[in-house]
Amino acid sequence: MSGKTEKKLAYAFAAESKASVRNATFAKKAEMEGYSQIARLFRAVADAESVHAHRYLLLMRGKIGSTEENLETAFQNEIRANVEEYPKLIKDAAEEGNRTVLKAFSQARDVESLHAELYKKALNDMVSDRETDYYVCQVCGYISEDEAPQRCPICSAVKDKFKRVS
Numbered sequence: 001m002s003g004k005t006e007k008k009l010a011y012a013f014a015a016e017s018k019a020s021v022r023n024a025t026f027a028k029k030a031e032m033e034g035y036s037q038i039a040r041l042f043r044a045v046a047d048a049e050s051v052h053a054h055r056y057l058l059l060m061r062g063k064i065g066s067t068e069e070n071l072e073t074a075f076q077n078e079i080r081a082n083v084e085e086y087p088k089l090i091k092d093a094a095e096e097g098n099r100t101v102l103k104a105f106s107q108a109r110d111v112e113s114l115h116a117e118l119y120k121k122a123l124n125d126m127v128s129d130r131e132t133d134y135y136v137c138q139v140c141g142y143i144s145e146d147e148a149p150q151r152c153p154i155c156s157a158v159k160d161k162f163k164r165v166s
């Protein structure tokens with residue numbers, strides 16, 4: 001594959017990924033406004049854009065490895081977000097005095113290091129036969145194993161705000 005095609009795939013992957021999340025967010029807004037059928041449409045299109053994004057990522061060279069390699073990549077990405085990327089974003093938001101954005105970035109930074117821990121644990125015990133569900137805080141992205149906490153330890157969201165991933 002030429003470098004040019006590689007770049008086009010990377011571009012299409014990023015665009016479709018964004019479109020997917022954007023449509024899913026449009027769906028949430030439609031739901032809040034009482035348009036459940038339109039919300040369904042946005043969710044369906046979000047899913048379709050996600051199909052495109054997956055397809056392109058699988059075609060890109062060297063992006064998807066073995067599960068062990070992917071765990072290591074995912075671990076490194078979380079660490080980078082926690083120690084390099086978010087601290088810069090937090091500094092800028094603090095300088096601008098935007099407290100809402102600062103809170104969102106700060107909570108995400110804290111959550112990323114916890115994601116890294118989950119990956120590390122999985123890497124250390126890939127053949128474990130322990131099965132657990134995960135509960136994801138829909139406000140800040142904190143992940144709890146086994147059951148949802150009464151309150152999110154990062155953002156204080158109530159138990160109802162956790163989504164089970166099995």
Ligand SMILES: [Fe+2]
Nearest residue numbers: 078111112115
């Ligand atoms: Fe993360």
Ligand SMILES: [Fe+2]
Nearest residue numbers: 137140152155
């Ligand atoms: Fe949270």
